[in-house]
Amino acid sequence: MNFDFSEDQKFLKEQANKFLTEQCETAVFRAVLNDSKKTHSKELWKAIVEMGWTGTTIPEEFGGLGLGYLELCVIAEELGRAIAPVPFSSSVYLATEGLLLAGSQSQKEKYLPRLATGEIIGTLAMAEGPRQPLPKNMDVTFKDGKLSGVKLPVPDGSIADFALVVARTGDGKTENDVGLVLVDLNGDGVTRETVETLDPSRDHARLSFDNAAGELVGGAGEGWSLTRAILDRAAVLIAFEQVGGAEKALEVARDYTMERRAFGRQIATYQAIKHKLADAYIANVLARSNAYYGAWALSTNAPDLAQAAATARISATDAFHYASKECIQVHGGIGYTWEVDCHLYYRRSKLLALTLGGPPVWKNRLVSQLEQSNAA
Amino acid sequence: MDFNDSPEEAAYRKKVQDFLKANAAPKEATTASRSRNRPEAEVLVDAKAWQKKKMQNGFAQITWPKEWGGPGGTPMQQVIYGQEESGYDVDGSFFGIGLGMCVPTVMAYADDETCKRFVGPALQGDEIWCQLFSEPAAGSDVAGLITKAVKDGDEWVINGQKVWTSGAHYCDFGIVLVRTDPGVAKHKGLTMFWVDMKDPGIDVRPLHQMSGGSNFNEVYFTDVRVKDTQRLGDVGQGWKVALTTLMNERLAVGQAGGADFKDLIELAKSTELENGPAIKDGAVREKIADWYAKAQGLKYTRYRTVSAMSQGETPGPENSITKVVSASRLQDLTSFAMDLMDMGGIMVNPDDVGYEAAFQEGYMWAPGIRIAGGTDEILRNIIAERVLGMPQDVRVDKGVPFNEIPK
Ligand SMILES: Cc1cc2nc3c(=O)[nH]c(=O)nc-3n(C[C@H](O)[C@H](O)[C@H](O)COP(=O)(O)OP(=O)(O)OC[C@H]3O[C@@H](n4cnc5c(N)ncnc54)[C@H](O)[C@@H]3O)c2cc1C
Numbered sequence: 113m114n115f116d117f118s119e120d121q122k123f124l125k126e127q128a129n130k131f132l133t134e135q136c137e138t139a140v141f142r143a144v145l146n147d148s149k150k151t152h153s154k155e156l157w158k159a160i161v162e163m164g165w166t167g168t169t170i171p172e173e174f175g176g177l178g179l180g181y182l183e184l185c186v187i188a189e190e191l192g193r194a195i196a197p198v199p200f201s202s203s204v205y206l207a208t209e210g211l212l213l214a215g216s217q218s219q220k221e222k223y224l225p226r227l228a229t230g231e232i233i234g235t236l237a238m239a240e241g242p243r244q245p246l247p248k249n250m251d252v253t254f255k256d257g258k259l260s261g262v263k264l265p266v267p268d269g270s271i272a273d274f275a276l277v278v279a280r281t282g283d284g285k286t287e288n289d290v291g292l293v294l295v296d297l298n299g300d301g302v303t304r305e306t307v308e309t310l311d312p313s314r315d316h317a318r319l320s321f322d323n324a325a326g327e328l329v330g331g332a333g334e335g336w337s338l339t340r341a342i343l344d345r346a347a348v349l350i351a352f353e354q355v356g357g358a359e360k361a362l363e364v365a366r367d368y369t370m371e372r373r374a375f376g377r378q379i380a381t382y383q384a385i386k387h388k389l390a391d392a393y394i395a396n397v398l399a400r401s402n403a404y405y406g407a408w409a410l411s412t413n414a415p416d417l418a419q420a421a422a423t424a425r426i427s428a429t430d431a432f433h434y435a436s437k438e439c440i441q442v443h444g445g446i447g448y449t450w451e452v453d454c455h456l457y458y459r460r461s462k463l464l465a466l467t468l469g470g471p472p473v474w475k476n477r478l479v480s481q482l483e484q485s486n487a488a
Numbered sequence: 489m490d491f492n493d494s495p496e497e498a499a500y501r502k503k504v505q506d507f508l509k510a511n512a513a514p515k516e517a518t519t520a521s522r523s524r525n526r527p528e529a530e531v532l533v534d535a536k537a538w539q540k541k542k543m544q545n546g547f548a549q550i551t552w553p554k555e556w557g558g559p560g561g562t563p564m565q566q567v568i569y570g571q572e573e574s575g576y577d578v579d580g581s582f583f584g585i586g587l588g589m590c591v592p593t594v595m596a597y598a599d600d601e602t603c604k605r606f607v608g609p610a611l612q613g614d615e616i617w618c619q620l621f622s623e624p625a626a627g628s629d630v631a632g633l634i635t636k637a638v639k640d641g642d643e644w645v646i647n648g649q650k651v652w653t654s655g656a657h658y659c660d661f662g663i664v665l666v667r668t669d670p671g672v673a674k675h676k677g678l679t680m681f682w683v684d685m686k687d688p689g690i691d692v693r694p695l696h697q698m699s700g701g702s703n704f705n706e707v708y709f710t711d712v713r714v715k716d717t718q719r720l721g722d723v724g725q726g727w728k729v730a731l732t733t734l735m736n737e738r739l740a741v742g743q744a745g746g747a748d749f750k751d752l753i754e755l756a757k758s759t760e761l762e763n764g765p766a767i768k769d770g771a772v773r774e775k776i777a778d779w780y781a782k783a784q785g786l787k788y789t790r791y792r793t794v795s796a797m798s799q800g801e802t803p804g805p806e807n808s809i810t811k812v813v814s815a816s817r818l819q820d821l822t823s824f825a826m827d828l829m830d831m832g833g834i835m836v837n838p839d840d841v842g843y844e845a846a847f848q849e850g851y852m853w854a855p856g857i858r859i860a861g862g863t864d865e866i867l868r869n870i871i872a873e874r875v876l877g878m879p880q881d882v883r884v885d886k887g888v889p890f891n892e893i894p895k
Contacts, residue, residue: 401784
């Protein structure tokens with residue numbers, strides 16, 4: 113057993129950290145936040161593509177770097193720490209992963225090389241409004257090669273070139289009636305409208321399909337299990353983003369408490385403050401350790417990947433939530449202003465907590481796994 | 489990153505499994521130990537025999553060097569052994585404080601002759617050691633202790649009282665922290681000695697714990713004479729020596745054992761609620777998921793530490809979180825399990841309540857672990873100050889000679 117990243121992976125992480133420290137100060141986030149017309153930071157996205165990160169796990173034969181998931185995990189952590197306003201997770205963790213998992217040879221040939229070069233952006237469209245998307249309540253339907261219905265909110269839906277759409281393919285309401293449908297979002301029958309969200313640094317849209325042409329990825333009844341597999345993999349990667357964000361929020365909080373004085377001393381000397389931040393540290397360590405196991409499970413496609421992913425996601429969501437909310441708290445009044453960065457972490461933490469499905473969904477799923485394995 | 493055993497690790501694991509299979513009984517379905525309802529003296533005899541067997545087969549204190557009778561193994565081997573042994577109904581708890589904290593302190597500060605005399609017998613379970621630090625007026629602030637030692641020729645005379653001394657009633661030796669100079673600041677006037685617990689001047693009085701058991705004691709010292717050669721470290725350096733002990737404590741890490749999520753899942757499966765089985769209840773599932781995630785987080789944190797140690801790094805501060813997380817988790821989990829048992833949850837006899845009464849036992853044990861070896865609050869202070877680098881609290885007694893501090 114060696115439960116650590118390799119020297120090369122650590123080096124990659126350092127490089128990513130250096131790059132993002134320079135290229136992605138919080139001003140970059142704010143530039144998107146403060147301009148409702150901006151969907152993401154185009155400059156940063158271009159720079160990230162030039163670094164080759166979008167092709168990290170894409171095999172060389174499809175124009176990628178052919179690296180492993182551990183490399184992608186360390187990049188994810190740094191993107192999370194920088195709360196980067198780019199469509200990386202949609203295009204890389206969701207769309208690319210979906211195609212790598214189940215795309216046909218021709219689908220792979222058509223899309224992967226352009227995903228690697230950043231020429232196109234992909235996403236996964238699952239939600240249909242403010243409720244958990246389930247086979248029994250999904251309305252978007254795929255019949256005779258045409259897709260109809262509304263997906264909302266779709267991450268990076270305003271800018272993505274194609275989406276993998278979770279849609280009803282059968283007549284019933286079971287998991288076997290669901291398919292995963294690849295749709296060109298620039299084609300006919302697709303209307304998009306940007307929606308306002310809690311974290312405007314990341315684009316989300318309402319996608320309306322009216323007999324839009326699509327093709328299946330995987331078999332007609334395989335969409336649900338395929339989507340779960342994509343979400344499991346993405347959960348590990350998002351957990352790394354959450355760990356990065358949580359650690360950054362703790363640092364911001366800690367630094368401020370060392371500067372700020374009240375009642376004649378640094379507020380960092382007060383125990384109520386110390387214990388809050390100690391608890392944030394504790395949550396962060398647990399989250400990091402669970403994320404590491406998730407990384408290993410992802411990189412080896414371990415049989416308990418689903419369990420490891422849910423565990424990592426639960427811990428990481430918890431950690432980022434706690435660190436970001438207490439970061440505001442220890443700042444006092446100034447922490448509640450637009451100008452101070454605390455709310456950026458608070459916003460991002462909620463987005464990441466919900467983007468692949470919220471904590472209740474994952475906790476339920478984890479216990480189902482545990483029931484089956486009767487606990488590891 | 490590789491989570492699987494290397495070929496060497498797999499071979500070692502096989503060796504451990506063979507040893508355990510041949511020499512110990514596997515645990516029953518629950519995590520509770522069957523020894524809980526037997527008299528302590530009986531359990532102790534078995535525990536000593538088990539320790540001896542481990543020692544003879546090279547599985548006692550696996551990372552100790554050969555010169556001290558250990559097998560000179562790696563931290564990873566220690567982890568592998570621990571993983572495998574946790575499936576067996578054996579008790580090593582009597583030796584944790586002695587072998588994990590006291591004897592390493594002796595090894596670090598005593599002369600060769602003393603080490604030769606004590607290390608072997610401790611390792612094979614013949615002699616047990618206790619830690620005599622806390623006093624009625626000095627626990628978290630242990631450097632404020634008042635038990636004193638006064639030099640008399642080449643001997644010292646100890647008078648005072650220790651308290652909460654785990655195992656003192658069955659221990660053979662102990663390390664005791666005393667004040668040798670009350671005229672200097674509190675940390676500077678302390679000195680460490682080892683003592684023979686059979687000394688007639690030492691009076692051990694068991695305390696009745698809130699759990700009903702009696703694992704810890706008051707220990708009175710009346711004119712106990714010890715030789716200067718029993719001193720561990722220099723006069724006035726006792727605090728530094730104590731930190732060695734406490735550092736080992738943090739490495740030995742206080743993972744609060746007892747009922748766990750496996751038991752909770754079993755309980756939830758077999759418990760019928762108004763709306764169906766408890767395991768199908770959303771609130772129950774959410775709790776199980778949270779506690780599982782915490783347990784895994786601690787487990788993998790330990791593995792990260794061991795991996796770092798295997799690469800020659802010193803363990804990071806991550807370990808300081810173990811006791812804080814696991815003690816409260818045990819308390820909350822057991823409390824919740826008892827809630828599921830509803831009116832019957834108050835019963836404590838295994839025959840009446842099942843699961844070896846492990847939930848009830850954990851519930852009554854958890855408050856102790858939240859205090860022992862550094863309270864939750866002190867550990868959070870340590871994390872904030874030593875890990876996050878936040879400034880120390882205001883200390884009104886800083887630099888003040890001990891005998892001028894208001895008491
Ligand atoms: C089961 C058990 C076994 C033990 N075994 C041993 C043993 O073998 N040997 C030994 O020497 N000792 C032993 N102890 C003693 C243990 O180390 C002390 O009880 C512990 O350090 C707390 O000290 P105290 O009891 O004096 O409580 P106090 O120090 O009086 O604490 C009371 C409360 O005040 C809080 N507090 C104190 N100082 C601070 C601060 N600076 N900031 C915030 N809160 C603070 C504490 O957290 C606690 O909540 C054992 C205790 C228990 C419960």
